[in-house]
Amino acid sequence: FIDFERGRRAAIATSHLEIKGTLAIGAFTLSGIADRIDVLTSGGAAILDYKTGAAPSKKQVENLMSPQLPLEAAILASGGFGDIGSRATEALLYLSLASEKSARTPRLIDGAAELAKEAVDALQRRIAWFAEENTxxxxxxxxxxxxxxxxxxxxxxxxxxxxxxxxxxx
Incomplete structure (x- = not known):
């Protein structure tokens, strides 16, 4: 973990921990708390999620079985994390704090912008589905x-x- 952090420090302008965010989707408001958002010197951002157990697999995130970070990327793109403003998410990262050495390797998920759009689209469909009386x-x-x-x-x-x-x- 320390080596991972040292390797990233030069690219980080500011880090925000446990930051609340919201995204309005019609009459529905999605809210969440990001474990950490790093504003990068490039102007974009990285969203990091700390896990005490196993992180979701890359496939689970890409298939939106674990949509947390893609939805946080959508909140960030909309400016929903307050003072951070609207930023493109350059990286979605899961950091495991598990005791097993093999589980501590950071898991990077590519394609944050597309995953964010897909996650919001899926959430909108789900909201509409639950709004139906016979669902x-x-x-x-x-x-x-x-x-x-x-x-x-x-x-x-x-x-x-x-x-x-x-x-x-x-």
């Missing part, structure tokens, strides 16, 4: 790991209705 609210919208419980599984009675007989294990 069901599922406990797991896009489960890619069945071994991770959803926050609302108990309300949806997932264990009871599971075809694997999961409920019998309790």
């Amino acid at each position: 069901p609210y599922r406990s797991r919208v896009r489960p890619y790991r069945a071994d991770i419980a959803g926050d609302y599984d108990h309300l949806a009675r997932v264990r009871e209705w599971s075809p694997s007989g999961w409920a019998e294990e309790e």
Whole structure:
């Protein structure tokens, strides 16, 4: 981590930590807190997310299964992070603080501007979908790991209705 930081310092004009941002999408307001935004000497910015566990894979970010940083890039492009202003995101970076050495390698995601646009488009579609009166609210919208419980599984009675007989294990 220290070597990574030393290598980046010359390109950083200012760093902003735990900064709040918002993006208006019609009547909906997306809000979030970026772990860190580095304003670069080039005029652009890098958005960094610290992870205590595993960072999402590059594929998960590119497929918008983990849209956090692309959405933060959209907030930044719109000027939604206050004094930082509107800036192009040059890099999306995940920094793992995990104890395993292999997990500590920073993960760079390319194509921030395009990912930001795709993430906002997907969010707009999702907002419109949920605005429909007949849209069901599922406990797991896009489960890619069945071994991770959803926050609302108990309300949806997932264990009871599971075809694997999961409920019998309790």
